Amino acid sequence: MKKSLLVLLAIMVLAGCETTAPLYYHGQYNTAVYSYFKAEDVTLEEQIGVLQELIETAAANSKHVAPGVHAHLGMLYFETGNAALGKQHFETEMALFPESKHYISFLLKSAGV
8 A cells, every 4th residue: 555655656746747848839039039139140031031930830830839929020021111011920910919919009000000
């Protein structure tokens, strides 16, 4: 009996140590954001490429894109003068993360869209 309880306790401890898979796929998102704010020698087009690749990789692996990725990509498109793609990614961000609606609406209003 004592041995069974010890085995059961060991199983419970090991089960509690199991890690869960991340809810969202971040890819190189943190690096892209860091590059943007540090104004490093990474062009807007390169940052857009990184984020598009992140979105494609997430889709190919059936993972969810992290919150903020589409918003950041939309902002980059606005900065390059492509308002249509910027608006499209802002709307995707709002659809995926409804809690971002107020902030994205503010950004769209600020962009004059």
